Amino acid sequence: MPNIPDTQQEENELYEHHAFKVVNGQQPLRIDKYLMNFIENATRNKIQAAAKEGSIFVNDVPVKSNYKVKPNDVITVKFEHPPHENLLIAEDIPIDIVYEDDDLLVVNKSAGMVVHPGHGNYSGTLINGLIYHFENLPNNSSNRPGLVHRIDKDTSGLLVVAKTENAMAHLSNQFAKKTSKREYLALVWGNMIDDEGTIEGNIGRHPKNRLQNTVYLDDEEEKGKPAITHYKVLERLGYVTLVSCKLETGRTHQIRVHMKHIGHTLFNDERYGGERILKGTTFTKYKQFVENCFKILPRQALHAKTLGFEHPTTGKWLSFTSDVPEDIEQCIEKWRNYAKHTS
Structure with a gap:
């Protein structure tokens, strides 16, 4: 039997990991197949296991993996633990630093390294390495320590990282105003x-x-x-x-x-x-x-x-x-x- 919360207290202990609204014109499609296009690094087996556990909801009702999605369905994936990307763990990961002073550092990121934790990539990211090597990095608007901007996992190259609140605000403003x-x-x-x-x-x-x-x-x-x-x-x-x-x-x-x-x-x-x-x-x-x-x-x-x-x-x-x-x-x-x- 799926693990369906039967009290408000249990329901409040579920954490939303993903939420999607199905677009108009969507043809009927099994939800396990549908979610493979929406959740990075998720296999069909993982999605089916989540449905079996009662963790996939459509319009707040738990569904099985063979449920056919319809236009305007609101799909949420909920678990009893917070999203892993919120649980930052310091890791001794080598970082190629090309410049550093009291305010900032410039990193040359190698291809294959994820910049910040997200679904399917909860460790080994640049942020995991940064918080190991540097204390008290300022959070950006998404609560990601030090990050002023990002580049994709399989893109290599340069990133600037803020070490102080002032640097974070100043650098973020330059990126927003397109002066960088x-x-x-x-x-x-x-x-x-x-x-x-x-x-x-x-x-x-x-x-x-x-x-x-x-x-x-x-x-x-x-x-x-x-x-x-x-x-x-x-x-x-x-x-x-x-x-x-x-x-x-x-x-x-x-x-x-x-x-x-x-x-x-x-x-x-x-x-x-x-x-x-x-x-x-x-x-x-x-x-x-x-x-x-x-x-x-x-x-x-x-x-x-x-x-x-x-x-x-x-x-x-x-x-x-x-x-x-x-x-x-x-x-x-x-x-x-x-x-x-x-x-």
Whole structure:
């Protein structure tokens, strides 16, 4: 029997971990399949186990894993313990610090490291390491110690971390007012037509896949948040292009979403379909070449290369640049050689 709370007191001891409202137009779909698109790193077995325990509710009523979701259903996942991301544990994790003073530090994050705890990633994150190495880091608006901004798990590169309340407020304000400078290096599918350009379009959660974001068009302006990405072609490599992207805003997955929106998905970006061969020939030899590139670079080809901001105490402009990681460098070199021999 599912563990259904039979008193108000027991119900109050349940903690909400996830909540979703099903969009209009959703076709009937088993809730275990539906939730796989909304909860990161959740397997179908885990979702089915949660339903068996009476932890999945639709409109406040516990349901089984074969329940078919309908438009406007409100789905909540509740457990008897607080969300693990709220339980921060200090861990002795090495951190690549490229600059540090009394107010802040700049970190060069490796690909594969999650910035803060979340579903499926409760340990081994940058924050777990930060609170081990530094005491009394200030919380941001989401109660995440030291974090001024973030980059995705499989994106490498530079992050600034605040060590004082003043630094947190000052740096967060710079990011909000778009006075900080951030430049990314990206390898994208396809030969871009223009040498440079600007992509604008509100970014928000994808209505049918919560693990993705999407661009909302002019007639849906009230959806999502404004996002602006400036890009410049650095090198054309046949079926892929190396670009520099400068962020004017900092939305989740911004470069990944904007590039897909203009038809140039990031190379090997699994979440957005870039792990498939999107451009090129049908030759077996070419397919093998691309597969080899995927093995060399088993993540999206995105690196936070440059970071600049005003120091919160001295007012001095600080600028940092990090080397392109070896996996991206090797992948680019393979494409250079391929383009050379096929042109």
